[in-house]
Amino acid sequence: MIVKKLIEKVEGEANLNFEFKNGKISSVDINFNIYRGIEEILKDKPPRDALVITPRVCGICNHAHLIASVRALEDGLQRCGVDFSLTNKAKDIREFTLACELIQNHIKWLYLTIYPYLNRLLDIEINENYALKASYIANALTKAIAIFAGQWPHSSYAVPGGVTCDPTYVDVMQAQGCIEDAIRFFEKVVVGLELDEYLAIESISNLDKLGGDFAKLLYLLGKNGFAEIGKSYDRFISFGSSIISNKGKSIVTTVSNVDFKYINEYKQNGTFANAVEYKGRYFEVGPLARAMVKKEPIIRSLHKRYKDATLIRVYARVHEAAILLKYAKELLKNLDIREESCILDSKIEINNIDGIGVVEAARGTLIHKIEVRDSLIKSYNIITPTQWNLSNSGVATNAMIGLDNEEIASFVFRTFDVCSVCTTH
Numbered sequence: 001m002i003v004k005k006l007i008e009k010v011e012g013e014a015n016l017n018f019e020f021k022n023g024k025i026s027s028v029d030i031n032f033n034i035y036r037g038i039e040e041i042l043k044d045k046p047p048r049d050a051l052v053i054t055p056r057v058c059g060i061c062n063h064a065h066l067i068a069s070v071r072a073l074e075d076g077l078q079r080c081g082v083d084f085s086l087t088n089k090a091k092d093i094r095e096f097t098l099a100c101e102l103i104q105n106h107i108k109w110l111y112l113t114i115y116p117y118l119n120r121l122l123d124i125e126i127n128e129n130y131a132l133k134a135s136y137i138a139n140a141l142t143k144a145i146a147i148f149a150g151q152w153p154h155s156s157y158a159v160p161g162g163v164t165c166d167p168t169y170v171d172v173m174q175a176q177g178c179i180e181d182a183i184r185f186f187e188k189v190v191v192g193l194e195l196d197e198y199l200a201i202e203s204i205s206n207l208d209k210l211g212g213d214f215a216k217l218l219y220l221l222g223k224n225g226f227a228e229i230g231k232s233y234d235r236f237i238s239f240g241s242s243i244i245s246n247k248g249k250s251i252v253t254t255v256s257n258v259d260f261k262y263i264n265e266y267k268q269n270g271t272f273a274n275a276v277e278y279k280g281r282y283f284e285v286g287p288l289a290r291a292m293v294k295k296e297p298i299i300r301s302l303h304k305r306y307k308d309a310t311l312i313r314v315y316a317r318v319h320e321a322a323i324l325l326k327y328a329k330e331l332l333k334n335l336d337i338r339e340e341s342c343i344l345d346s347k348i349e350i351n352n353i354d355g356i357g358v359v360e361a362a363r364g365t366l367i368h369k370i371e372v373r374d375s376l377i378k379s380y381n382i383i384t385p386t387q388w389n390l391s392n393s394g395v396a397t398n399a400m401i402g403l404d405n406e407e408i409a410s411f412v413f414r415t416f417d418v419c420s421v422c423t424t425h
Contacts, residue, residue, distance in 0.1 A: 014390075014418055018406050025409055028397045030390050035272040042380040047073060047350040047372045048159075050380065054368065055154045057382065058419060062153040063101040063145065064361035065382075067094055068368040070158040076355025076370060077160060082348070089339035090162035095242070096175075096331045097145045098359070099324045101152075102244075103182065104141040105362035106287070106321040107190070108134045109417050114314060115217065121411055122224060133213075137185045144178035144328075147171050161344025167337055176332050183325050190214050190318065198322055202297035204305060214318055221311045230310030230412040232399040233282055236289035237388075239367065240360035243327045244320055245290040249283060253300070255293055260356065263367075265383055268392055275391030276383055284308065284395040285364025285388040286416070288316035310399075313415050351375050361385055363417050389416045 017029040038057050042050055054069040055062040078084070111134035119126050142152050148165050149155035157164045167175075183195055191198045192211020201209060210218065221227060237249040237258060248255050262279045283289070288308065291299035298319060302312045350372055357368040364385030371379045389395045396416045400409040 068357040068359040071357030072355040076353025087339040100141040104138040140181040162342030227311040236292040237283035250292040287320040
């Protein structure tokens with residue numbers, strides 16, 4: 001028996017074709033049917049145009065695409081002998097705005113996707129205004145981004161050598177107010193604990209301290225078997241280095257090094273989404289992957305009991321939001337606005353370069369590769385997180401196989417945070 005299901009209310013749409021045998025899902029085809037062609041648009045454009053065009057790949061992770069793009073240009077310049085190093089001010093501002101984008105993405109996913117869909121799946125009457133909760137924290141963080149980036153989404157304030165903004169003390173204070181609002185919301189509404197108290201939880205035995213909406217969600221997930229289902233290959237990978245990630249791969253609990261040369265991207269039949277493998281195997285990217293590679297104590301403790309089940313995948317994303325909230329606060333506290341914003345001349349020529357830019361976006365590792373010849377883009381290649389997770393026979397597919405209900409499988413699928421526009425760029 002074959003069951004077709006359209007996944008909507010995500011970033012774009014996806015078609016899931018489930019095949020059942022003996023009452024269980026035996027295979028799943030994931031089809032993304034809208035092609036956008038951003039990489040084709042970039043061909044023969046001046047290289048700096050990528051800073052304006054690539055943020056349009058996605059309306060949710062647009063800032064991550066900007067940072068990946070500018071890092072690709074900077075990498076290419078450095079490989080060609082242009083010697084420069086970003087000021088701490090420029091680094092910290094980029095890190096801050098990226099952290100804000102990830103946090104608001106995580107919280108919107110929690111309140112606009114996970115909570116509502118789970119309640120419908122379990123036939124629980126919804127008495128909460130999830131949209132209002134999502135909007136409150138998202139608005140605070142979007143304001144914080146805009147103070148430095150000028151706007152959100154689709155800002156282009158990061159340029160080779162730094163950033164174009166030059167914030168004042170008042171700007172920083174306004175951003176600090178936004179972050180404090182977001183932290184208070186997280187403490188009072190999401191976890192029912194002060195941020196530092198929450199981050200001090202390192203063992204599964206201490207989860208009884210949790211309150212708020214997160215405690216209710218974990219209870220529902222555990223009670224209804226989501227700590228046992230949604231398991232996949234139990235292989236994780238990350239190519240970015242930041243407060244939330246190390247560069248490496250984790251297979252079960254063993255962490256080892258990775259190299260870009262072993263990444264293989266290939267076309268799939270019946271969909272516009274390319275698949276991605278590392279050394280011929282599928283790896284999960286995203287908050288759970290980052291936490292496993294980073295050896296985050298609470299995630300390792302949960303993994304020891306539940307492996308890569310749905311419950312731990314959800315937990316890892318909320319936990320990452322907490323880490324980033326504290327990080328964003330510290331970045332503003334230590335920001336030295338007296339330093340230069342950009343140390344490269346805006347007229348520096350970008351003639352013949354090859355560069356790679358990597359960012360850990362909300363859904364996982366994002367890679368931009370650029371090749372410039374005679375001051376024009378010869379080729380541009382983007383490998384998005386959803387290509388890692390949502391390829392056919394890949395991580396999300398494997399997590400759904402063996403389930404006996406397509407609605408439950410669709411919920412498991414949503415825990416990977418579906419994004420078809422990124423996938424079909």
